[in-house]
Amino acid sequence: MFASQSLHGVLRRPLVRIILLCLFIVFLFVALLHHTDPSSFFELAPPQDRLPSIPPRPMGPPRHRVKAQRPPVDSMAAHDGPWAERADAVRGAFLHAYQSYLTHAAPHDELKPISKLPVDNFNGWGLSIVDSLDTMWLMGLYDEFDAGLAVVTNVTFSMPPDKYAPFFETVIRYLGGLLSAYALSQDPILLTRADDLGTALLPAFRTTSGLPIFSVNTVNGRVAKGWAGDAGFAESLTCQLEYKYLAYLTGRKVYYDVVERIMDVMYEANVTFTGELFPVLWSLKNGTPISRTVSVGSSADSAYEYMLKQWLLTGRTDTKARDLYIRSVDAILDHLTYLTPNRSLLYVTDATVDIHGTFNPSHKLEHLTCFLPATLALGAVTLPDVPPRHMWAARALAHTCWVLYADSPSGLSPDVVLMRSTPKLAPPSPFGDLWVTHLKQWEQNGSQGDPPGVRSPESVRDTDTLPEYTPIGKGYLLRPETVESFYFLWRTTGDVMWRERGWEVFEALEREARVESGGYASVENAHSVGGLKTDEMPSWFLAETLKYLFLLFTDEDPIPLDRWVFNTEAHPLPVFHWSVWELERLGITRGVKTEQDTS
Numbered sequence: 023m024f025a026s027q028s029l030h031g032v033l034r035r036p037l038v039r040i041i042l043l044c045l046f047i048v049f050l051f052v053a054l055l056h057h058t059d060p061s062s063f064f065e066l067a068p069p070q071d072r073l074p075s076i077p078p079r080p081m082g083p084p085r086h087r088v089k090a091q092r093p094p095v096d097s098m099a100a101h102d103g104p105w106a107e108r109a110d111a112v113r114g115a116f117l118h119a120y121q122s123y124l125t126h127a128a129p130h131d132e133l134k135p136i137s138k139l140p141v142d143n144f145n146g147w148g149l150s151i152v153d154s155l156d157t158m159w160l161m162g163l164y165d166e167f168d169a170g171l172a173v174v175t176n177v178t179f180s181m182p183p184d185k186y187a188p189f190f191e192t193v194i195r196y197l198g199g200l201l202s203a204y205a206l207s208q209d210p211i212l213l214t215r216a217d218d219l220g221t222a223l224l225p226a227f228r229t230t231s232g233l234p235i236f237s238v239n240t241v242n243g244r245v246a247k248g249w250a251g252d253a254g255f256a257e258s259l260t261c262q263l264e265y266k267y268l269a270y271l272t273g274r275k276v277y278y279d280v281v282e283r284i285m286d287v288m289y290e291a292n293v294t295f296t297g298e299l300f301p302v303l304w305s306l307k308n309g310t311p312i313s314r315t316v317s318v319g320s321s322a323d324s325a326y327e328y329m330l331k332q333w334l335l336t337g338r339t340d341t342k343a344r345d346l347y348i349r350s351v352d353a354i355l356d357h358l359t360y361l362t363p364n365r366s367l368l369y370v371t372d373a374t375v376d377i378h379g380t381f382n383p384s385h386k387l388e389h390l391t392c393f394l395p396a397t398l399a400l401g402a403v404t405l406p407d408v409p410p411r412h413m414w415a416a417r418a419l420a421h422t423c424w425v426l427y428a429d430s431p432s433g434l435s436p437d438v439v440l441m442r443s444t445p446k447l448a449p450p451s452p453f454g455d456l457w458v459t460h461l462k463q464w465e466q467n468g469s470q471g472d473p474p475g476v477r478s479p480e481s482v483r484d485t486d487t488l489p490e491y492t493p494i495g496k497g498y499l500l501r502p503e504t505v506e507s508f509y510f511l512w513r514t515t516g517d518v519m520w521r522e523r524g525w526e527v528f529e530a531l532e533r534e535a536r537v538e539s540g541g542y543a544s545v546e547n548a549h550s551v552g553g554l555k556t557d558e559m560p561s562w563f564l565a566e567t568l569k570y571l572f573l574l575f576t577d578e579d580p581i582p583l584d585r586w587v588f589n590t591e592a593h594p595l596p597v598f599h600w601s602v603w604e605l606e607r608l609g610i611t612r613g614v615k616t617e618q619d620t621s
């Protein structure tokens with residue numbers, strides 16, 4: 023009785039009432055924050071009439087709270103020996119390129135290394151910085167990384183109302199770069215910005231078919247078609263890793279839904295008329311193929327890569343994507359893979375398929391296609407019951423890609439070559455023979471020796487033999503695909519030959535592409551020594567070429583291939599497993615294995 027009277031008295035005091043009122047307001051504010059999506063206060067708000075509504079963040083535990091440890095600068099190359107020195111040399115090359123960019127071009131997108139001027143090729147948001155963050159982290163360049171973070175902190179992803187961000191490039195370079203740098207450093211600003219950008223690009227998916235349109239204005243949500251008019255096969259799949267990892271980190275269902283809808287289009291597509299290969303162009307309206315051209319080079323390359331990598335990224339649970347990859351590789355090896363008659367150079371080309379189902383190959387081999395050995399080797403060591411020809415093709419094709427460098431007087435490869443040769447087995451084709459034809463014959467002869475096209479190290483062609491190809495895209499554009507494949511073959515086979523070949527490429531880069539105080543420049547004609555340079559240093563040189571070379575030479579393995587998956591711009595993303603509540607919330611049903619199953 024006495025206690026309740028005195029409590030009553032205390033509560034009547036004005037000061038106590040004010041304190042209680044304040045506490046109540048604080049309580050209300052905290053409760054509100056916990057029950058709404060906090061990021062919605064900060065993120066770029068795309069036009070609401072153009073976007074699917076974004077659900078609140080789920081109430082799950084935060085994925086990461088603590089910033090990552092920073093491995094000491096010299097921990098990866100601190101050992102005595104030639105490889106450590108070579109890794110250091112690549113780090114030096116990166117610093118030369120990046121500091122030249124900082125001096126002459128930052129915060130614009132890229133450096134023009136000859137004129138030493140900046141250029142904004144991709145939205146003007148500081149592309150070379152964002153694309154390079156994870157390379158800096160892996161090389162232990164933390165001062166440069168931190169300075170880059172300051173730029174990321176301030177980026178707003180804004181653009182004038184009449185400009186458009188190219189969807190494919192913005193996803194692989196900016197979004198992939200932010201996500202990877204976040205995964206390595208766990209600095210929350212990187213995830214916030216990735217979330218901002220992921221949302222700002224969502225209007226690209228607002229097509230009738232759900233396939234992404236070529237470009238989008240990140241402020242007003244307007245979209246624009248590209249030169250081809252419709253949806254590219256590469257564009258349609260080369261956003262799966264980035265958006266699925268973003269869905270995992272943020273819990274936002276919309277990120278998962280927009281990209282899985284694209285996979286549904288591909289799973290349901292009838293591509294029997296192109297031998298189970300996916301044509302390069304698709305209708306934005308109804309999601310059906312609208313071309314009869316198939317390729318593993320430009321317009322298609324990374325789409326096949328992302329089939330395998332979706333399975334790997336999701337802890338080997340997305341078995342439907344895996345099966346699509348196996349089916350596609352079979353089709354690539356059956357229909358697009360050829361062998362030259364004398365040097366037995368294996369190559370993969372593009373083709374148009376006529377109404378009778380006959381393939382008319384172009385016999386062009388693009389440098390871009392030299393990513394394929396990396397993907398094949400990765401699949402060969404991870405897929406269950408993989409046919410041995412996957413690894414054979416990986417080794418043989420990587421060999422051909424190396425030959426394009428090794429044959430070349432500059433030591434660098436032309437961008438496109440026409441493989442021209444007289445066939446041994448199937449006249450009257452003026453070109454090489456399908457690899458499967460040779461494989462069958464080899465098997466019929468008792469599978470003696472190496473399979474056709476696969477061989478141990480050999481010297482460069484002797485000058486009497488024809489090279490069996492002609493450069494038709496003569497320049498070397500600082501591209502990464504061949505050294506990417508050397509890296510994957512080194513990690514999957516342990517054969518030091520791939521490291522040695524990577525070193526030869528690096529030496530050629532130093533000789534032919536390095537520019538005094540200007541970084542590195544593309545080379546106009548790879549078959550001329552000390553020739554003209556092109557005024558370009560694409561950001562992929564920093565993001566990919568130098569990263570793969572560095573990782574090829576470090577004795578440590580900071581990115582084990584069973585725990586990380588590289589996106590197509592060489593940004594490593596960590597393998598993840600959906601938890602049970604996320605599977606339910608995102609409505610994921612196919613081939614799932616949960617954290618509970620795997621723990």
Ligand code: DMJ
Nearest residue numbers: 324501502503562590591
């Ligand atoms: C990079 O931007 C990516 O690797 C992309 O998938 C293909 N082209 C360039 C490098 O050549």
